[in-house]
Amino acid sequence: MTTTGSPTGHVGGRPLLNRRLDGLGTTIFAEMSALATATGSINLGQGFPDTDGPDSVREAAVRALREGKGNQYPPGPGVPELRTAIADHQRRFHGLTFDPDTEVLVTAGATEAIAAAMLALLEPGDEVIAFEPFYDSYAACIAMAGAARVPLTLRAPDFRPDLDALRDAVTPRTRLLLLNSPHNPTGMVLTPDELTAIAELACERDLLVVTDEVYEHLVFDGVHHPIAALPGMRERTVSISSAGKTFSFTGWKVGWVTASPALVAAVRTAKQYLTYVSAGPFQYAIAEALRLPDSYFDGFRADLRAKRDLLGDGLRAAGFEVYRPQGTYFITTDITPLGEKDAYAFCRALPERCGVVAVPNSVFYDDPDAGRSQVRFTFCKREDVLTQAVGRLRKAFGD
Ligand code: PMP
Ligand code: GLN
Numbered sequence: 001m002t003t004t005g006s007p008t009g010h011v012g013g014r015p016l017l018n019r020r021l022d023g024l025g026t027t028i029f030a031e032m033s034a035l036a037t038a039t040g041s042i043n044l045g046q047g048f049p050d051t052d053g054p055d056s057v058r059e060a061a062v063r064a065l066r067e068g069k070g071n072q073y074p075p076g077p078g079v080p081e082l083r084t085a086i087a088d089h090q091r092r093f094h095g096l097t098f099d100p101d102t103e104v105l106v107t108a109g110a111t112e113a114i115a116a117a118m119l120a121l122l123e124p125g126d127e128v129i130a131f132e133p134f135y136d137s138y139a140a141c142i143a144m145a146g147a148a149r150v151p152l153t154l155r156a157p158d159f160r161p162d163l164d165a166l167r168d169a170v171t172p173r174t175r176l177l178l179l180n181s182p183h184n185p186t187g188m189v190l191t192p193d194e195l196t197a198i199a200e201l202a203c204e205r206d207l208l209v210v211t212d213e214v215y216e217h218l219v220f221d222g223v224h225h226p227i228a229a230l231p232g233m234r235e236r237t238v239s240i241s242s243a244g245k246t247f248s249f250t251g252w253k254v255g256w257v258t259a260s261p262a263l264v265a266a267v268r269t270a271k272q273y274l275t276y277v278s279a280g281p282f283q284y285a286i287a288e289a290l291r292l293p294d295s296y297f298d299g300f301r302a303d304l305r306a307k308r309d310l311l312g313d314g315l316r317a318a319g320f321e322v323y324r325p326q327g328t329y330f331i332t333t334d335i336t337p338l339g340e341k342d343a344y345a346f347c348r349a350l351p352e353r354c355g356v357v358a359v360p361n362s363v364f365y366d367d368p369d370a371g372r373s374q375v376r377f378t379f380c381k382r383e384d385v386l387t388q389a390v391g392r393l394r395k396a397f398g399d
Helices: 028-039 055-066 080-094 109-121 136-144 163-169 192-204 243-247 261-271 280-289 294-317 343-354 383-398
Strands: 104-108 127-132 148-153 174-180 208-212 237-242 254-258 321-323 330-334 374-378
Touching (some): 104 109, 109 261, 136 148, 174 192, 237 243, 343 374
Parallel strands (some): 127 174
16 A cells, blocks of 8 residues: 655654554545645546435434534434434345344444454454455554554456455464455455355454445445355454445445444444544434435435446546446546556546546555556546546547
C-alpha cells in the first residue's frame, strides 16, 4: 500500500508519526476528491452517490432530530430500534438469527467496525490475511493494532482468490482472515464454493474471520452469501455492514457488526473507546430504512446495474480494458491498451486531460507490479453525469 503526503517532522529527535503508521499519508480518496474539486472535474473516484437516498429516510432523520430522539448520547451498543431492525434485516435477507441485545453492535460506519475489530481481536505480531488489492483502511487498522498484513493477491481478469495460495499463506501466527465480498475495488463476489473452502480452512486452522459486506445489496451477477451462515462459522465470524452504500447516505456513518455475544463484546470493548457512540438521530432513520420494502432494494440494484453497463460500455469504447464487476459500484480497468503504464500518474493527469477523476488501484497493492496499470471508476452517479464523463473519456482516448 502506498499513499502520498506522509506527515513529517520531529520532536525530541523522533518522528512525529509513530512507526506503525509510517507510510500511511493522505488516503487516495481524499487526494483524488480534492483534485476533482480543485479542477472542477467529474468525480468518478471516491465512492459516494451524487443523489441522496430515499426522501422517507431523510424525513425520518429530520423527525428524530425534531422529536429529540438521539440528540443526546444514544446507548453504547446502538439504539434498540436500530439493533432490532438490523437483526430483522439479517433474518429477512440472509436467514441469520441474531439477538439484538447481545449480538448486534452499531458503529460509526463500517470503518469504525473494522478498526474496533482489529484493535480488539489482534495481538502485536499476529498475521492477518486479506485480499489484495485492499480497501485502504484495512492496512491502516491492521497496522494500528501492531499486526502484520499478509496479502492474497487477486489477479485480473477475474480476480478470483487462489485458494491453494490462501491455504499456504496460513502460518502458526495467522489469527484472522479479513474478507471483503463484494470486493472493493475489483467487484469480485465470492462464490458459495469459495466461501465453503474458506470457511473450512478457518475451522481447520481455528482462525477468526472478519467479513466486510458493505456492498451486500449490490450484487449484479450471482448472489451475496454471508460466510457467517456456513457450518462452524457463527462462533468465529464478525460480519460488518453499513447503511452508507445501501441507502446512499454515506455521510451519516451508520454501520454495524453482527456476531456471537463473545465477539460483539470484544469488538464493543474497543469501539466504546474510539467514538463511544455516534449518529444518534440517524440511527432511528436507518432503522426505518432497513424495513423498506423489497422494491427499494431491487430498484436500487437495477439502477446501478444499468449504470454499470453504461459506464462499462463507455470505458470500453474509449479504449480501456474493462473488468466487468459482479458487485459493488466500481469498475476496475486496465490502461495498457491506451499506451499507459502507470495508474497513479494517469489518475493525476486525467483531470487536466479530460476533466474526469478516477482512483489508481495500484495504491491498494503491496505488490507494486500486480496493479500498476489498473484504474477504478465509480458508477454511483447520475446517468447524465456518467454519460458526460464517458463523452470526455472517448474524446480524449477513443474517437
Ligand atoms: N469497506 C469497504 C469495502 C468500503 O468500500 C467502504 C467505503 N464505504 C467502507 C468499508 C467504509 O464504510 P463506511 O462509510 O460505512 O465507514
Ligand atoms: N469506500 C469509498 C471508496 O472506496 C471511500 C470511502 C472513504 O473515502 N474512506 O471509494
